[in-house]
Amino acid sequence: MFAHEQINRILIIRLAPLGETVLTTPVVRALRQHFQDAYIAYMVAPTREDLVSANPHLNEVLTYQPSVPKLIYQIAQRKFQMVLVLQPTFRLVLHTFIARIPFRIGFETNTGGKRLLHIAVPNNTAQHETQRYLDVVRALDIEVTDDEPEVFVDDVGKVWVDDFLKNQNLNDGKPIIGLNPGAATTYRRWSADNFAVLGDMFHKAYGAHIIITTGPREGELAHHIAKQMEHSPVIVKDITPMQLAALLQQCHLYISNDTGPMHLSTAVKTPTIALFGGSNPIQWGPHWDKHTVIARQECELMKTLSPKEWDEHADVAHQNMNAIKPDMVFAATEKMKWKTHEM
Numbered sequence: 001m002f003a004h005e006q007i008n009r010i011l012i013i014r015l016a017p018l019g020e021t022v023l024t025t026p027v028v029r030a031l032r033q034h035f036q037d038a039y040i041a042y043m044v045a046p047t048r049e050d051l052v053s054a055n056p057h058l059n060e061v062l063t064y065q066p067s068v069p070k071l072i073y074q075i076a077q078r079k080f081q082m083v084l085v086l087q088p089t090f091r092l093v094l095h096t097f098i099a100r101i102p103f104r105i106g107f108e109t110n111t112g113g114k115r116l117l118h119i120a121v122p123n124n125t126a127q128h129e130t131q132r133y134l135d136v137v138r139a140l141d142i143e144v145t146d147d148e149p150e151v152f153v154d155d156v157g158k159v160w161v162d163d164f165l166k167n168q169n170l171n172d173g174k175p176i177i178g179l180n181p182g183a184a185t186t187y188r189r190w191s192a193d194n195f196a197v198l199g200d201m202f203h204k205a206y207g208a209h210i211i212i213t214t215g216p217r218e219g220e221l222a223h224h225i226a227k228q229m230e231h232s233p234v235i236v237k238d239i240t241p242m243q244l245a246a247l248l249q250q251c252h253l254y255i256s257n258d259t260g261p262m263h264l265s266t267a268v269k270t271p272t273i274a275l276f277g278g279s280n281p282i283q284w285g286p287h288w289d290k291h292t293v294i295a296r297q298e299c300e301l302m303k304t305l306s307p308k309e310w311d312e313h314a315d316v317a318h319q320n321m322n323a324i325k326p327d328m329v330f331a332a333t334e335k336m337k338w339k340t341h342e343m
Contacts, residue, residue: 004140007081008038011101014086014133015045015064018241018260019284022051022267023129024086025149030137031084032057041078050242051264054154068095075099084136088123090115105136125306129283148288151267157246164243165250168234175208178248178265179233180256181225182218187310187317188257188278190324192221196228197326198255203231205330211236211251213244213261253338255329258284266291271338275324276302278310278317292332296320 010031014024021044031040041060042052049061060078065071076099083096085106096104097116105119114120119139124132130147137144153161165171181195199210210233214222222235236247244261248254249268256262256272258279265272266286274286276295280302285293295302299320301313310317 004034007035007103009078009080009082010035010038010040011062011075011078011080011083011096012040012042012086013083013092013096015043015089015092016048016087017045018048018051019263020129021045021048022149022151022260022263024133025052025055025151025267026130026144026147027084027086027133027137028052028055028057029146029150030134030142030144034140034142041080043075048241050240050245051151053242054152054157055150056152071095072099075101085117086133086136093117105139107136125283127283128285128287149263149267150269151245151264153246153249153268154242157242160243161246161250164247170209170211170234175202175206175252176211176250177202177206177208178211178213178251178254178256178270179225180213180254180259180261180265181221182213182215183257183259185278185311185314187314188259188321190257190275190277190321192225193228194324194326194329195255196225198329199225199233200230201326201330202253202333208252209234211247213237213247215261253333253336255333262286271336273329273332273336275321275329277320277324278314279307280305290336290338292336294324294329294332296323 039059041062042058043062043064046063053061065074080101082103083101085092088107088109090109090112093116104117106117107123108114108120121136121139134144170176179195179199183189202208203210212222212233212235214237226233245264245268248265248270251270254265254270254272257275262274271290273292281293281295301316
């Protein structure tokens, strides 16, 4: 094993959707705190660069190349001494081996086990995702004290959001509350009717501006909610991850299903309420200060099923989500300190 003082060029690899990429950021921070003078690069999936592009703990962000020769060359020419592969994918471990990174650490892979890894870490999903990723750091005998995700907004994002707030007349000092009704699977979505009721409740109680964020595969969901509301919300779509991060950072409160924007909201330190029904809040819920998880406590499946296994229990997920009522969510926000959120 390399002595820590010999390591000064480090590569992190995680090819993931928005939420999972956000949840790896504590690894970046922990490595920088330990290897203060090292050159640290992060390889992400295409379109995920925004999530780490402004991270001050990184020296470089690389984008995964579909061409294996180009990928190997991209890695090899940077002469990394250590790589952390934050997913159990043997193909990625093999690529780093071919690229001659001398010290390789990562999860035991699905097809290769411990092969080609100098330190193979058990892929323990019975804990929060941030802790799972940090297990790889701990395997290096590095003490970890903070597992809260963080995403940084660059200057371009700040200029964009200032213009957006001005153009939408949202910069008048009234609270801005975001609703995120989408999710990758429909059974993880709280009903559009409930989001509409909740949005009107916030507007009546606080005079708040309501924004609805929506993804590219969620069709007319946001417009369906808006049509049911007495107050006209602002619908936000077709923006980049960096723009979304900048906008969420300006929200006083965000209510979301378990999906990528929920993780992004917590990472920019916006008080967030996460609604769970078809996934495991122990593994995915934001347990840090400022945030609240609402889930049907009596459903034992939420503690045991993997994301793929939920596909066969969609009816249970729908029941869990339907058990969450707008009054419950509104009452939860009353207990939070979101109104004192600094803009």
